[in-house]
Amino acid sequence: MRLHTVRLVATLILALLVVPFAANAQRLTTAHRIGWLSGGNPPTGPNPSVEAFRQGLPDLGHVEGQHIVMEYRYAEGSEARLRELAAELVRLPVDVIVAPNAPAARAAQQATTTIPIVIATLTAPVSAGFVRSLAQPGENITGVAGPSAEFIGKQLDLLKEAMPSVTRVAVLIHSVHPMAFPLVQELERAARSLGVQLHLLEVRSADALDNAFAAMSSEPADALIAPPFPLLSAQRQRILAFAAQRRLPVMATDTRGWVEEGALLFYGLSHAANTRRAAAYVDKILKGAKPGDLPVEQPMKFELIINLKTAKALGITMPPPCSSWQMR
DSSP states (O other), rough: HHHHHHHHHHHHHHHHHHHHHHHHHHHHHHHHEEEEESSSOOSSOHHHHHHHHHHHHHHTTOOOOEEEEEEEETTTTTHHHHHHHHHHHHHHHHHHEEOOOHHHHHHHHOSSSSSSSEEESSOOTTTTOOOOOOOOTTTEEEEEEEEHHHHHHHHHHHHHHHOTTEEEEEEEEOOOOTTTHHHHHHHHHHHHHHTTTTEEEHHHHHHHHHHHHHHHSSOOOOOOOOOHHHHHHHTTTHHHHHHHHHHHHHEEOOTTHHTTTTEEEEEEHHHHHHHHHHHHHHHHHTTHHHHHHHOOOOOOOOOEEEHHHHHHTTTOOOOOOOTTTTEE
């Protein structure tokens, strides 16, 4: 009788140990699937934006490979391929799609009206038709916005501060982009107050860059501004190669990758900070929040970076930096 009692107690203890283990195993094997949709190229090394997003997830209790599975898709500059990849993520299906820029967000928006979409650096999401308002996005899209049009005026102001002798600035404008008109308006306002003449160069496609280069060669400028249009970002190497050949200082706003590859100045938002905040949106959605009820955040962190190597090569003496400037 005693032996039977001991066996019964041992069985009950084993059962108590096995049940929680089985429940925990069930939680670990039921992972959420997150899609990362990008119109660019797959990173060949560490990507600050992607890494910031991935590092933000464990802090919120989501361990990749255990609680979540990441599905990375890169369209390598092809809009048609971007649409195909968005549809592919929907078919899997994923629980959330993270769209770090406007083309990816548009492709995701066209692919689904039900799967939550989290934006990370999207400029003017209201006027571009992604959300109803920043406070009440509605539908299935939310996240962190990109900079407003006003920041482009600050960019011209910083360029003039760094290079006081600048009087004529060439600007590449992707004229069919929804932000083109407000950006031009803000640039013209800033140019008038600074006494700077603008040479606006319309670029509708990658092929049109050659015409813009020819125009800059025939009518030289003191500097070139590359606004944050995805088309220009995809053609970054061509633009920087032309600028280096013409000894033309470049101010870029899209990503710090421009200044790392030879642009003189970068002024723009911190993509890493934005994508890390995007991880917080994913966390809230996975915990049951509706994207339409989560207000879109405005970017809070901006960076000004100077490439001293480029400055030296161009014979430009930069002014003493303030605390917000970064030297490379």
